[in-house]
Amino acid sequence: xxxxxxxxxxxxxxxxxxxxxxxxxxxxxxxxxxxxxxxxxxxxxxxxxxxxxxxxxxxxxxxxxxxxxxxxxxxxxxxxxxxxxxxxxxxxxxxxxxxxxxxxxxxxxxxxxxxxxxxxxxxxxxxxxxxxxxxxxxxxxxxxxxxxxxxxxxxxxxxxxxxxxxxxxxxxxxxxxxxxxxxxxxxxxxxxxxxxxxxxxxxxxxxxxxxxxxxxxxxxxxxxxxxxxxxxxxxxxxxxxxxxxxxxxxxxxxxxxxxxxxxxxxxxxxxxxxxxxxxxxxxxxxxxxxxxxxxxxxxxxxxxxxxxxxxxxxxxxxxxxxxxxxxxxxxxxxxxxxxxxxxxxxxxxxxxxxxxxxxxxxxxxxxxxxxxxxxxxxxxxxxxxxxxxxxxxxxxxxxxxxxxxxxxxxxxxxxxxxxxxxxxxxxxxxxxxxxxxxxxxxxxxxxxxxxxxxxxxxxxxxxxxxxxxxxxxxxxxxxxxxxxxxxxxxxxxxxxxxxxxxxxxxxxxxxxxxxxxxxxxxxxxxxxxxxxxxxxxxxxxxxxxxxxxxxxxxxxxxxxxxxxxxxxxxxxxxxxxxxxxxxxxxxxxxxxxxxxxxxxxxxxxxxxxxxxxxxxxxxxxxxxxxxxxxxxxxxxxxxxxxxxxxxxxxxxxxxxxxxxxxxxxxxxxxxxxxxxxxxxxxxxxxxxxxxxxxxxxxxxxxxxxxxxxxxxxxxxxxxxxxxxxxxxxxxxxxxxxxxxxxxxxxxxxxxxxxxxxxxxxxxxxxxxxxxxxxxxxxxxxxxxxxxxxxxxxxxxxxxxxxxxxxxxxxxxxxxxxxxxxxxxxxxxxxxxxxxxx
Numbered sequence: 001x002x003x004x005x006x007x008x009x010x011x012x013x014x015x016x017x018x019x020x021x022x023x024x025x026x027x028x029x030x031x032x033x034x035x036x037x038x039x040x041x042x043x044x045x046x047x048x049x050x051x052x053x054x055x056x057x058x059x060x061x062x063x064x065x066x067x068x069x070x071x072x073x074x075x076x077x078x079x080x081x082x083x084x085x086x087x088x089x090x091x092x093x094x095x096x097x098x099x100x101x102x103x104x105x106x107x108x109x110x111x112x113x114x115x116x117x118x119x120x121x122x123x124x125x126x127x128x129x130x131x132x133x134x135x136x137x138x139x140x141x142x143x144x145x146x147x148x149x150x151x152x153x154x155x156x157x158x159x160x161x162x163x164x165x166x167x168x169x170x171x172x173x174x175x176x177x178x179x180x181x182x183x184x185x186x187x188x189x190x191x192x193x194x195x196x197x198x199x200x201x202x203x204x205x206x207x208x209x210x211x212x213x214x215x216x217x218x219x220x221x222x223x224x225x226x227x228x229x230x231x232x233x234x235x236x237x238x239x240x241x242x243x244x245x246x247x248x249x250x251x252x253x254x255x256x257x258x259x260x261x262x263x264x265x266x267x268x269x270x271x272x273x274x275x276x277x278x279x280x281x282x283x284x285x286x287x288x289x290x291x292x293x294x295x296x297x298x299x300x301x302x303x304x305x306x307x308x309x310x311x312x313x314x315x316x317x318x319x320x321x322x323x324x325x326x327x328x329x330x331x332x333x334x335x336x337x338x339x340x341x342x343x344x345x346x347x348x349x350x351x352x353x354x355x356x357x358x359x360x361x362x363x364x365x366x367x368x369x370x371x372x373x374x375x376x377x378x379x380x381x382x383x384x385x386x387x388x389x390x391x392x393x394x395x396x397x398x399x400x401x402x403x404x405x406x407x408x409x410x411x412x413x414x415x416x417x418x419x420x421x422x423x424x425x426x427x428x429x430x431x432x433x434x435x436x437x438x439x440x441x442x443x444x445x446x447x448x449x450x451x452x453x454x455x456x457x458x459x460x461x462x463x464x465x466x467x468x469x470x471x472x473x474x475x476x477x478x479x480x481x482x483x484x485x486x487x488x489x490x491x492x493x494x495x496x497x498x499x500x501x502x503x504x505x506x507x508x509x510x511x512x513x514x515x516x517x518x519x520x521x522x523x524x525x526x527x528x529x530x531x532x533x534x535x536x537x538x539x540x541x542x543x544x545x546x547x548x549x550x551x552x553x554x555x556x557x558x559x560x561x562x563x564x565x566x567x568x569x570x571x572x573x574x575x576x577x578x579x580x581x582x583x584x585x586x587x588x589x590x591x592x593x594x595x596x597x598x599x600x601x602x603x604x605x606x607x608x609x610x611x612x613x614x615x616x617x618x619x620x621x622x623x624x625x626x627x628x629x630x631x632x633x634x635x636x637x638x639x640x641x642x643x644x645x646x647x648x649x650x651x652x653x654x655x656x657x658x659x660x661x662x663x664x665x666x667x668x669x670x671x672x673x674x675x676x677x678x679x680x681x682x683x684x685x686x687x688x689x690x691x692x693x694x695x696x697x698x699x700x701x702x703x704x705x706x707x708x709x710x711x712x713x714x715x716x717x718x719x720x721x722x723x724x725x726x727x728x729x730x731x732x733x734x735x736x737x738x739x740x741x742x743x744x745x746x747x748x749x750x751x752x753x754x755x756x757x758x759x760x761x762x763x764x765x766x767x768x769x770x771x772x773x774x775x776x777x778x779x780x781x782x783x784x785x786x787x788x789x790x791x792x793x794x795x796x797x798x799x800x801x802x803x804x805x806x807x808x809x810x811x812x813x814x815x816x817x818x819x820x821x822x823x824x825x826x827x828x829x830x831x832x833x834x835x836x837x
């Protein structure tokens with residue numbers, strides 16, 4: 001395909017080069033004021049300034065003689081005129097349809113301007129037609145309409161490029177006839193395929209049969225002027241009819257066709273058809289009807305517009321892009337017409353009404369008029385643009401004003417749902433449609449704002465390219481028919497006719513969709529431009545909202561982290577405080593343990609040291625009493641009296657020794673230094689031992705009330721439990737000022753035993769009740785207590801798996817309940833020694 005295009009292009013370049021060189025020889029030559037074909041027939045070609053143009057019935061006549069001398073060829077006729085001076089009148093004897101006549105035409109010089117207007121127009125249009133056909137063929141090689149357009153381009157290019165050589169030396173006269181006869185057939189083939197395939201398209205090649213028949217006759221009678229002129233007229237009528245058919249079909253498809261792409265194609269080629277084929281076709285038909293009496297070369301100035309418009313319509317499939325091009329063309333056409341009309345109106349007003357012809361004829365008039373146009377250009381352009389949008393495209397809204405108002409509203413909100421509401425309302429009010437939706441990227445998908453729909457992946461892939469999609473897009477815009485069907489199905493499922501991507505930094509951050517217009521019209525390029533601008537504003541607003549949400553979330557996370565860190569610091573501080581308290585408790589318990597150990601050792605030593613002499617005294621009293629009794633029996637009365645006093649003293653010594661032995665026993669029993677592990681203990685015995693040790697504190701002022709229940713032996717550390725009893729009972733005694741009572745009760749309930757100690761002292765205030773077990777907390781005067789007694793008691797009870805409870809009220813005494821399990825708990829005695837619970 002590409003090699004074929006290159007081959008055709010190279011052949012055209014060679015042909016154009018050759019004909020350009022031969023036609024350039026005309027410049028500076030004196031010629032008759034008209035041009036001749038190789039068969040001496042005056043061609044229907046002329047410029048307004050040529051002397052032959054004003055001669056009626058000149059074209060398609062055969063030159064028989066020049067200045068009375070017969071000529072046998074076109075070259076001979078040119079040679080006779082070339083020998084004359086420009087402006088010399090020349091008599092020609094002409095023959096047409098068997099009738100001869102003489103005309104006089106002044107010879108003139110062929111100028112460069114003449115070459116540009118004649119051969120330059122041929123060269124321009126021939127090159128444009130061929131280039132348009134080749135470009136379309138390269139871009140869409142398999143489309144039948146492109147092949148038809150290529151045939152149009154090749155035939156027209158062949159016709160025009162060989163026409164540059166047609167009037168001398170006519171080397172390509174017969175090749176020129178080929179292009180001339182096949183051009184109508186190519187246009188007919190194209191007309192059955194464009195803007196959409198016609199139902200009779202299968203007969204699109206039938207026109208080439210008629211063209212071939214005309215070509216055969218052409219070649220046979222090429223040098224028979226009368227027959228040649230008839231064949232030329234028939235071929236021109238054929239071409240004119242085909243052009244009329246094409247024009248009628250374009251009008252029909254536009255008004256009655258169902259394809260939006262076909263309608264858009266018709267719109268984009270309308271100007272090209274009017275100026276590229278309409279005017280030239282009219283000239284050709286008129287020339288044919290008048291027997292070639294009208295110069296047809298004027299038809300060569302505009303056909304390239306048709307070629308360009310058709311090539312664009314074939315290659316471009318984006319409906320909105322086509323609409324934008326049509327809009328620009330219509331706008332510039334109306335603007336040009338308005339400026340031209342204003343100029344003509346100014347001339348008419350000044351010349352006819354104000355009789356100021358001198359003003360319009362002045363060289364300054366065009367300058368003044370141009371300045372006036374420049375001053376009024378902006379308001380004129382705005383008004384004309386609004387007029388074109390309203391009349392041709394049905395646009396009734398002011399896009400910039402609507403966008404400005406929406407931008408102010410979007411700038412005032414940072415909520416995604418509110419943005420979606422504003423955008424939907426704006427589109428629905430500006431372009432009334434069946435439903436506007438806004439989709440935003442969320443978690444790898446495009447989800448609807450304020451709804452549950454999502455953009456299908458089949459549609460999202462095509463939106464990623466940034467193009468505005470419509471439900472009426474042709475299949476040529478998609479890589480495969482399946483992709484086209486999937487995209488249309490997705491649009492239908494969303495109820496959308498147009499989908500506009502929201503892009504930020506080359507990424508799709510959302511999609512704006514709108515349903516079919518309520519007016520029934522299709523979306524225009526102005527609508528697409530408005531929706532694109534609105535999408536850009538929406539994308540910025542959504543990005544701002546997303547940034548705000550991210551910032552708010554970041555602040556929230558930061559606050560959470562601050563709270564978390566604060567909690568961690570508080571926990572760490574609490575742990576440090578607990579560790580410090582535990583350390584202080586351990587230190588206190590260690591000091592206390594060492595103190596108790598030292599006291600135990602001291603008690604043991606004292607008891608040992610006291611026990612020996614006391615034992616000696618206790619064991620010696622009985623023998624002493626016997627000896628005194630024996631001595632008193634035989635002694636005189638006065639001596640016996642003294643011995644009886646000695647016996648009384650011995651009795652006192654015996655009781656003192658017994659008391660001392662009991663005290664030492666109680667001390668050893670309380671300290672239990674000889675017991676380092678738990679054992680089964682009688683708690684009643686521990687209570688009694690403790691009461692005896694505290695007897696100096698309660699004797700003669702406090703009455704002890706015992707309410708002992710039946711208790712099993714409890715597995716515990718007797719020394720530590722006795723220490724608990726000591727601390728609780730000592731506090732009870734200290735809480736009673738003067739006379740009072742202490743009640744001691746014991747109970748067994750299941751697997752626990754309870755020891756209750758109640759006093760009727762001054763009680764404990766409510767504000768300090770929760771702190772009585774804190775180390776170093778005391779309500780006694782300085783020197784009256786260390787604040788460790790109850791803390792140690794609490795730690796010992798907790799270490800045994802029990803608990804200690806307290807109830808008190810001011811002036812109502814206090815009640816302590818010591819609850820211990822009957823069996824040993826898993827808590828170590830080391831912790832009990834340290835006082836930790």
